[in-house]
Amino acid sequence: MKLAFIIDAIAQLDPTHDTSVAIMESACSLGHEVWIGQMHHLSVIGGQAWGRLQPVQVHKVELVNGKWQAQSAWYATQPARMISLAEMDAVWIRPDPPVTTEYLYATYILDYAHTRVVNSPQGIRNANEKMYALQFTQAIPETIVSADKQVLKDFVAEKGNVVLKPLGGKGGEGILFLQPSDRNLNSLIEISTNFGKTPVMAQIYLPEAQAGDKRIILLNGEAIGAINRIPGKGEFRGNMAAGGSVAAIEITQREQEICAQLAPVLQKDGLIFVGIDVIGGFLTEVNVTSPTGIREADRLATDPNHRRLGDRVINWLAQG
Ligand SMILES: Nc1ncnc2c1ncn2[C@@H]1O[C@H](COP(=O)(O)OP(=O)(O)O)[C@@H](O)[C@H]1O
Numbered sequence: 493m494k495l496a497f498i499i500d501a502i503a504q505l506d507p508t509h510d511t512s513v514a515i516m517e518s519a520c521s522l523g524h525e526v527w528i529g530q531m532h533h534l535s536v537i538g539g540q541a542w543g544r545l546q547p548v549q550v551h552k553v554e555l556v557n558g559k560w561q562a563q564s565a566w567y568a569t570q571p572a573r574m575i576s577l578a579e580m581d582a583v584w585i586r587p588d589p590p591v592t593t594e595y596l597y598a599t600y601i602l603d604y605a606h607t608r609v610v611n612s613p614q615g616i617r618n619a620n621e622k623m624y625a626l627q628f629t630q631a632i633p634e635t636i637v638s639a640d641k642q643v644l645k646d647f648v649a650e651k652g653n654v655v656l657k658p659l660g661g662k663g664g665e666g667i668l669f670l671q672p673s674d675r676n677l678n679s680l681i682e683i684s685t686n687f688g689k690t691p692v693m694a695q696i697y698l699p700e701a702q703a704g705d706k707r708i709i710l711l712n713g714e715a716i717g718a719i720n721r722i723p724g725k726g727e728f729r730g731n732m733a734a735g736g737s738v739a740a741i742e743i744t745q746r747e748q749e750i751c752a753q754l755a756p757v758l759q760k761d762g763l764i765f766v767g768i769d770v771i772g773g774f775l776t777e778v779n780v781t782s783p784t785g786i787r788e789a790d791r792l793a794t795d796p797n798h799r800r801l802g803d804r805v806i807n808w809l810a811q812g
C-alpha cells in the first residue's frame with residue numbers, strides 16, 4: 493500500500509509514545525510506502541486533493557527493560573513532492589486536536605481525496621469528541637451541555653460533585669472539578685463559558701475515576717486494546733498529558749457492550765480508528781481526531797503472542 497499521514501511536524505513527535513508514529517512504523521516494517529505532510533501542505537487542484545508530501549522511513553522502537561527505546565535518528569525523510577492523494581490507498585489525518593479552523597479546512601480538502609481517509613473527514617466534522625457520546629444514552633453518566641450559568645449552577649447544586657469540560661479540549665485541558673460550596677463557582681463557570689457565550693459540558697463526577705480512566709482503542713468498532721490511566725497525587729484527571737500513570741487493564745463485559753452499541757454508529761460515520769474513554773463503566777468521551785494509547789498498550793501487553801497494534805491496524809487496512 494501507499495499511505496499518507498497528515499500529522500504535526502514529525503520532529504516534534506515522540507516515537508516512544510505517539511500512536512501516529514506507531515502506525516507509520518508498522519506500515520514501514522510491513523513493507524508499505526509512507527508519505528507525510530502537514531495540514532498546510534494540502535491543496536485542491538482540478539477537483540482533486542493533492543499534498544506536498546515527503547516519503548519517510550520510520551525505524552522500529554524496541555522494548556528495553558519495559559521501556560520503548562528509539563534510535564536517535566528514528567526516521568528518514570526524502571524531499572517533498574506534489575502528489576495526488578488519489579494515488580494513496582489511504583490517507584490518515586492525525587494532527588493533534590483541538591479542531592481549529594485550519595483543521596476544519598483540512599477536512600474539507602480531504603473530501604476531495606478520492607481515496608479512503610482515516611478517519612472520514614465528514615465523520616470528524618460530525619463528531620465533537622465530547623458531544624458524540626451523548627447519543628449513547630445507556631452508556632453515559634448524567635450529563636448536560638449549556639452556556640447558561642443558571643442551568644450549570646442548578647446542575648452543580650443538584651448533583652454535588654460535577655466535572656466541567658470545554659467541548660473542544662483534550663488531554664485534560666480546562667477540565668474542572670466543581671462543588672456547590674466552591675467559592676470560585678461563579679467565576680469558574682463564567683471563565684469556562686466565555687461569560688455565557690460558549691457551551692460547556694457538565695457531568696456528574698464518577699468517584700471510580702480515582703481508580704482510573706480507561707482508554708479502549710477501537711478498530712472499525714472492535715476493541716483491540718485498552719490501558720488504564722490513573723491520576724497522579726493531588727490530581728483528579730487521569731490523562732497521560734496531565735501526569736496520569738498508565739497500567740494494564742482488561743476490557744469488561746459492560747465495556748464490550750458499550751463498544752457493540754458504538755460500532756454501527758462509528759462505521760456509519762467512517763470513524764475507523766477511535767479511542768473511547770470509560771470511567772466506572774460509563775462512556776465519557778469518543779476520541780476521533782488523534783486518539784493515542786497504542787504504544788502503552790503494546791508495552792504493557794502480557795500475552796506472549798501479542799502483535800503490535802499498529803500491525804493489526806495496517807493489516808486490517810491492507811485487507812481493503
Ligand atoms: N465524569 C467524570 N468523573 C470523574 N472524572 C472525570 C469525569 N470525566 C472526566 N474525568 C477526568 O477528567 C479527565 C479528562 O476528561 P475527558 O472527558 O476524557 O476529556 P479530555 O481527555 O479530552 O481532556 C479524565 O481522564 C478523567 O480523569
Ligand SMILES: [Mg+2]
Nearest residue numbers: 663664769777
Ligand atoms: Mg479523555
